[in-house]
Amino acid sequence: MVLFRRLLGDVLRSRRVEQGRTLRQLCAEARVSLGYMSEIERGQKEASSELLAAICAALDMPLSELLSEVSDAVALEEAAMALRLEQVTTTELPGPSAGRSTGGEVVASAA
Amino acid sequence: MVLFRRLLGDVLRSRRVEQGRTLRQLCAEARVSLGYMSEIERGQKEASSELLAAICAALDMPLSELLSEVSDAVALEEAAMALRLEQVTTTELPGPSAGRSTGGEVVASAA
Numbered sequence: 001m002v003l004f005r006r007l008l009g010d011v012l013r014s015r016r017v018e019q020g021r022t023l024r025q026l027c028a029e030a031r032v033s034l035g036y037m038s039e040i041e042r043g044q045k046e047a048s049s050e051l052l053a054a055i056c057a058a059l060d061m062p063l064s065e066l067l068s069e070v071s072d073a074v075a076l077e078e079a080a081m082a083l084r085l086e087q088v089t090t091t092e093l094p095g096p097s098a099g100r101s102t103g104g105e106v107v108a109s110a111a
Numbered sequence: 112m113v114l115f116r117r118l119l120g121d122v123l124r125s126r127r128v129e130q131g132r133t134l135r136q137l138c139a140e141a142r143v144s145l146g147y148m149s150e151i152e153r154g155q156k157e158a159s160s161e162l163l164a165a166i167c168a169a170l171d172m173p174l175s176e177l178l179s180e181v182s183d184a185v186a187l188e189e190a191a192m193a194l195r196l197e198q199v200t201t202t203e204l205p206g207p208s209a210g211r212s213t214g215g216e217v218v219a220s221a222a
Contacts (some may be wrong), residue, residue, distance in 0.1 A: 002174055003160040049115040063113055067178050076174035104172035
């Protein structure tokens with residue numbers, strides 16, 4: 001499952017690091033506690049919409065741009081997951097002609 | 112302030128209505144209570160990342176697509192806010208050269 005908060009955290013951290021700012025500096029500007037912001041960047045806590053707006057303002061980044069970047073990151077992960085699923089399906093369910101008549105396991109397919 | 116949850120709710124509701132599905136049907140599939148889902152669609156409650164994933168699955172819509180649509184909606188609202196701000200600024204702070212000596216009206220331009 002692709003989780004919004006994890007990719008959001010990745011994008012927020014990248015943007016902050018790109019700007020050469022510490023977590024402490026950003027937290028002071030966005031008026032959020034260091035521990036909470038750290039958990040958001042690590043994808044461990046959900047950020048409220050008000051907090052997202054404050055973080056965007058502190059990063060000088062429109063919310064639309066943040067969401068667009070997160071959408072791109074999510075799309076990449078969705079594609080990677082689809083690829084892995086396809087590989088698993090191809091490897092473990094080779095079709096009727098591959099004969100596992102000697103005790104092969106039946107693996108559930110999510111396709 | 113542009114709030115993520117409000118635009119998210121708008122996009123989710125539009126997509127559900129487009130599919131001709133009732134709130135009740137969607138809730139049953141996403142395993143979320145009717146009251147909670149209704150509040151999410153009205154932008155009154157934040158949805159957790161797990162719930163977002165479940166709603167996307169129920170709507171047969173990749174999370175990346177949802178976020179991209181919300182990003183577009185947010186961008187429109189940001190542009191509208193910037194426009195309103197510009198109009199207010201131009202009207203209330205016309206600047207030294209705007210002279211109204213000939214009685215001509217100074218009209219705020221959004222271009």
